[in-house]
Amino acid sequence: MSTAERQRLAPAFAVALFVALLLPPVRAWLESRMSLQMLVQIPLLITVGWLLSAALPPRLGEGIARWNRHGISSLVLASLAGMFWMLPRSLDAAIGEPWMAVAKFASVPLLIGLPLGLGWPHMGFVVRGVFLLELTATFFRLGWLYLVSPIRLCNNYLLDDQQRAGEAMLVIGSLLLAGVAIKLLWGRFDST
Amino acid sequence: MSSLELYPQDEKLPRGEHVAFNLYMITALLLFVVMMLLGLTMRMTQADWTPVQAAMFYKVMTMHGAGMVGTMSLASTAVMWFFLRKYVSLHLWAFMSNYVLFMLGALCIIWAVFVGDFASAWTFLYPLPVHSMGLWSNGAAALFMVGYLLIGVGMLLFYLDAAAAIIHRFGNLGRGLGLQWLFGGEIDPNHPKAVVASTMVIIANSLGILAGAVVLVMCLINAYDPEVALNALVVKNLIYWFGHMIINATIYMGVIAVYELLPRYTGKPYGVSRPFLWSWAASTLFVIIVFPHHLLMDYAEPRWMLVMGQIISYAAGFPVFLVTAYGVLTNIHHSGLRWTMPSMLAVLALFGWAAGIVPAIIDGTIGVNRVMHNTQWVPGHFHFYLLLGVLPMVLTLLYHVVGSRRRAPVNSGTDRAGLLLYVVGGISFCMVFLYAGHMSVARRFSTHLPEWLPYDQAGSIAAMVLILGMLVFATRIIVGLLKAPIDADPAHPAG
Numbered sequence: 001m002s003t004a005e006r007q008r009l010a011p012a013f014a015v016a017l018f019v020a021l022l023l024p025p026v027r028a029w030l031e032s033r034m035s036l037q038m039l040v041q042i043p044l045l046i047t048v049g050w051l052l053s054a055a056l057p058p059r060l061g062e063g064i065a066r067w068n069r070h071g072i073s074s075l076v077l078a079s080l081a082g083m084f085w086m087l088p089r090s091l092d093a094a095i096g097e098p099w100m101a102v103a104k105f106a107s108v109p110l111l112i113g114l115p116l117g118l119g120w121p122h123m124g125f126v127v128r129g130v131f132l133l134e135l136t137a138t139f140f141r142l143g144w145l146y147l148v149s150p151i152r153l154c155n156n157y158l159l160d161d162q163q164r165a166g167e168a169m170l171v172i173g174s175l176l177l178a179g180v181a182i183k184l185l186w187g188r189f190d191s192t
Numbered sequence: 193m194s195s196l197e198l199y200p201q202d203e204k205l206p207r208g209e210h211v212a213f214n215l216y217m218i219t220a221l222l223l224f225v226v227m228m229l230l231g232l233t234m235r236m237t238q239a240d241w242t243p244v245q246a247a248m249f250y251k252v253m254t255m256h257g258a259g260m261v262g263t264m265s266l267a268s269t270a271v272m273w274f275f276l277r278k279y280v281s282l283h284l285w286a287f288m289s290n291y292v293l294f295m296l297g298a299l300c301i302i303w304a305v306f307v308g309d310f311a312s313a314w315t316f317l318y319p320l321p322v323h324s325m326g327l328w329s330n331g332a333a334a335l336f337m338v339g340y341l342l343i344g345v346g347m348l349l350f351y352l353d354a355a356a357a358i359i360h361r362f363g364n365l366g367r368g369l370g371l372q373w374l375f376g377g378e379i380d381p382n383h384p385k386a387v388v389a390s391t392m393v394i395i396a397n398s399l400g401i402l403a404g405a406v407v408l409v410m411c412l413i414n415a416y417d418p419e420v421a422l423n424a425l426v427v428k429n430l431i432y433w434f435g436h437m438i439i440n441a442t443i444y445m446g447v448i449a450v451y452e453l454l455p456r457y458t459g460k461p462y463g464v465s466r467p468f469l470w471s472w473a474a475s476t477l478f479v480i481i482v483f484p485h486h487l488l489m490d491y492a493e494p495r496w497m498l499v500m501g502q503i504i505s506y507a508a509g510f511p512v513f514l515v516t517a518y519g520v521l522t523n524i525h526h527s528g529l530r531w532t533m534p535s536m537l538a539v540l541a542l543f544g545w546a547a548g549i550v551p552a553i554i555d556g557t558i559g560v561n562r563v564m565h566n567t568q569w570v571p572g573h574f575h576f577y578l579l580l581g582v583l584p585m586v587l588t589l590l591y592h593v594v595g596s597r598r599r600a601p602v603n604s605g606t607d608r609a610g611l612l613l614y615v616v617g618g619i620s621f622c623m624v625f626l627y628a629g630h631m632s633v634a635r636r637f638s639t640h641l642p643e644w645l646p647y648d649q650a651g652s653i654a655a656m657v658l659i660l661g662m663l664v665f666a667t668r669i670i671v672g673l674l675k676a677p678i679d680a681d682p683a684h685p686a687g
Contacts, residue, residue, distance in 0.1 A: 125356035126286065126349065133348065133398070137405045144410055150419055177402070185366040185395075189359050 011055035014109075018048045022105065031095050034157040035165035039172065042085060042108055049113020056118070064118055070127050074119025081111035086142065088153035095156050136176045143169030198456050199596040202278050204677075209277070212288055213270060214673050217590060219295075220267035221666040224583070227263060228662055230256040232655045238640045239648035247327060249638035250311035257314030258301050258336075261439050262343060264578060266294055267586045268445035269350060272393065274589060275386040275448050276354060280361045286353030293346025300339030308332025313636070315435060316340075318427040322415050330415045337408045337415075344401045344408075351394045351401075358391055365391050369476065370469035381463045385451040388469065392476045393441045399480055400437030403430045425492055432486040440479055443545060443577070446585030447516060450538045453592050454520060457535040457601075458527035462519060471511035478508035488561040498558065505556030513549060517542060532601035533591040536611060537584045544580025544618075548573060551626055566636075568647075569629025576622040579658070580615075587665055594672030602672070610664025617658030624651040 020026055021044055030041040056064075068074055084090055085108060093100040123131070146166030152159050195202075205213055230252050237244040237252075244252070273287055304310040310332040312320040321333035358368040366372070368391035373379045407430035414422050455462040484501030487493045520542050529535055551573035554560055564570070595601040628647035633640070640648055 125359070126352040129352040129355070130348070133402060133405070137402055137409070140402075140406045141409050141413075144406070144422075145413065145420060148420055148422065150421070181395075184355065184359070185364060185369075185371075187364055189364065 007054045010051040014048045014051035014055070017044060017051070018105075018109070021045060021048070031156075033164075034091070034154060034161045035168045037091055037094075038165055039168055042104075045105065045108035046113040046116070049109030049111075049115075050117035050120075051113075052109065053114055053117030061118065065122060068119055068122060071119030071121075071123035072127065074115035075123070075127065075131060077115045078112045078119075081107055085112070086138075092154045092156055132176070132180055136173050136180070139169045139173030139176065143167065143173060196456055196459060196461060198601070199599060203274075203596070208284050212284060212291065213274065213593075216266060216270040216291060217586075217673060218670050219291075220263050220270070220586070221590075221670060223259060223263040223266075225659070225662060225666050227256055227259040228655070228659050230259070232652065232659060235648055235652040235655050237638060239645055239652045240640070241649070241652060244638075246638040247309070247311065250313070251305050251309060253636065253638075254311050254313050254336075255302070255305045258305075258340075259298075260578070261314060261435070262294065262298060262301075264442040264582055265343075265347070265438055266291075268442040268582060269347070271449050271586055271589050272354075272386070272390050272445040273350075274593075275384075275452050276357075276390045279384045279387055280354070280357035282357050283353050286350050290346040290350040293342045293349070297339040297342035297346070300335050300342060304328075304332045304336035304339060308335060310336045315431055316411070317431065318411055318414070318422055318424050321411065322418065334412055334415050337412055340404065341408050344404050347397065348401050351398050354390060355394050355398075358387060358394070362387070365395060369395075369473060370464065371473060373466060373469055374473060379464055379466060379469070383464050385462075385464060385468070386448045388464070388472050389444055389448050389451070392472050392479075393444050395476055396437050396444075396479045397441045400434040400441075404434035404438075407431055407434065425487075425490060428487060428490065429483070429493075429497075432483045436483040436486060437479060439574075439578075440482075442582045443585070444475075444479075444512070446541070446582045447512075447545075449585045449589040449592075450516070450520065450541060453534055453588055454538045455523060457532065457538075458523050458529045460523050460527045462523045465515075465519075468515050468519065471515040475508060475512040478504050478511075482508040485556045485561075488556075488558050489565050502556060502558050506553060510549075513545060517546060530601065532595070532603040533607050533611065534588045534595065534601060536608075537588040537591060540611075540615060541581055541584035541588060544576060544582075544584060548577030548581050548622075551576065563632075564629060566634060567629040568625045568633045568635045571635055572622055572625030572627075572629050575625060579618045579622065587669070590665075590669045590673070594669055597672060597675055597677040602668075604668075606664060607668055610661045610668070612661070613657050614661030614665065617654050617656070617661055620654035621651055621658050624654055 021030070021041065027041075030036045053061075085104065090100070090104075094104040095101070120128075143166045146153070146162050146169065148166075149162065153162055157165075233242060233244060233252055234249060234256065236242040237249050269290065273282060276282060308331065309328040310321070310324075311327065312324070312333070316333070316336065321336070322330060324333070355365060358365060362368045368387050370379070370383055370388055407427055410420075410422055411427065414420050451462065481500060482504040484493065484497040485505040486501075488498055488501060520538075524539070551569060555564055555569060555573060591602050591607070624647055628644065628651070629635075631644075631647070633644045633647055
């Protein structure tokens with residue numbers, strides 16, 4: 001499949017993915033465990049936003065790009081929104097409070113995924129490097145924190161679930177680090 | 193292959209770069225002198241020659257350790273930048289961001305130590321920073337760690353810019369390191385050694401910075417939420433993973449000056465060979481996994497890590513050192529080397545590196561380590577390595593640059609006298625530490641037993657001689673750096 005074809009299909013795929021994530025059985029399953037909500041549902045919602053960036057009219061995209069040099073505005077917005085959805089309290093509320101659930105399903109794609117999708121092509125090597133290194137470090141820090149925290153961080157999830165999420169985050173951080181290292185050492189780069 | 197022309201055109205610094213280089217190096221020289229004076233204060237306190245209280249001693253020790261590691265890193269980064277920029281396109285903003293963030297980090301550390309009374313050594317081993325028994329506040333400990341974070345961010349920006357430039361020119365970091373020639377193929381004789389060494393440092397130190405970024409933030413969380421108790425051994429592993437690589441990388445950045453400059457003084461080319469590439473590739477891996485040799489006394493450390501620490505200790509330094517020593521000695525042999533300040537300092541650096549490795553390898557042996565690690569043997573090793581290895585590498589470049597401004601190598605009687613003081617003082621200072629270690633004198637104690645005082649007194653006198661030599665170097669180099677080049681355009685004087 002060519003890049004142009006992928007771009008053409010991306011919005012449709014985003015809508016389909018979003019609808020699938022909204023289906024009650026899927027939502028109930030993905031929110032039944034902390035690890036599933038944090039490490040599957042939220043990343044998929046980010047993916048929805050990322051794919052949506054291809055649906056923006058070119059003129060709007062160009063207008064946004066003027067305020068998004070090197071993708072830094074995107075990164076700041078996505079980081080701030082990401083920090084909010086990293087808080088256990090936010091995850092908890094998104095299960096118990098309907099308005100927080102709406103906020104999650106709206107803000108994660110639109111304030112994290114979409115800005116990242118719009119900003120990533122404009123980010124240079126250094127900005128991407130800082131982002132990926134900080135993302136990896138965050139997985140390690142949160143994984144460690146969730147493993148050693150003596151108290152339950154979410155009312156909706158038990159301690160063992162929290163610790164499983166911590167272990168999963170350490171694994172994801174390690175895989176991310178290995179992937180970046182392999183790419184840097186042996187990968188191909190179109191431009192830096 | 194690097195040029196044999198003594199002062200090639202592509203090495204001249206444009207105005208912005210000139211100011212940046214001077215800022216780095218003058219700051220580093222001043223900091224080196226101040227940190228050496230703090231070190232002298234410590235030795236004189238142990239010798240019972242100064243009325244410094246124990247609380248102040250540990251503050252000075254913390255500042256001296258953090259300051260020397262940071263300053264070595266700052267100066268050797270400038271060495272790497274100076275040569276790497278000839279082969280790849282580096283951005284001045286990244287180099288200057290590193291400097292600005294270093295200075296901000298240094299201010300945090302100075303404030304934490306001298307205003308906040310933080311004194312848990314440069315290694316800030318958990319849980320000491322948060323168990324001060326009233327000597328310092330959590331805020332001071334946090335400020336110290338924030339200082340490290342700022343310095344780490346600065347270094348990361350510089351490394352990312354350098355990585356981008358290497359990838360842009362060579363395709364990926366593996367090709368920068370020369371991995372494509374390990375098993376065959378015709379080696380490009382023009383592949384720069386500076387790129388090989390820089391690539392190794394970028395890979396190793398970026399991983400170290402990542403470990404530091406994780407452990408520092410976790411320690412900060414613990415400082416404000418003590419319920420989140422950390423595993424002290426995991427923290428120690430991560431601290432040494434990052435700390436060991438930061439200080440070890442200084443020699444791999446500094447040695448670029450020897451690779452680039454020595455052939456110009458011998459007049460003999462010094463090309464890249466397969467053993468050279470193999471040694472750097474092996475050291476890239478080994479330097480990343482050698483850190484457990486700092487934890488040989490930690491009985492709870494997994495056994496396989498201790499075994500790895502010992503084996504890799506033996507292997508880590510050797511490949512690059514042997515290839516460099518062999519390369520440098522064959523380069524000097526029958527060359528008619530011009531013995532001027534840069535070439536003498538380059539040879540001294542190689543000696544310091546060689547001799548400094550020996551006590552490290554001895555201490556990296558588990559049986560010895562159990563007895564020697566908490567003695568002055570260890571400061572003996574790292575002072576040897578840093579004072580007579582890394583610092584002379586930096587000074588090699590600085591004397592070369594000062595010479596380039598006058599189009600003639602520096603070789604005055606004053607400088608040679610400074611070198612004599614530095615060498616005699618430096619070797620004596622390190623040997624006293626090593627001998628005291630051999631006699632089981634404990635390290636990191638502010639107050640010493642009467643039987644230990646002769647070593648402390650001899651060490652203090654040696655330190656004074658060394659500092660005299662360093663004062664000569666610092667004065668001569670700073671004056672030399674601030675002088676405009678003789679062929680400078682008078683309408684645009686260099687900063």
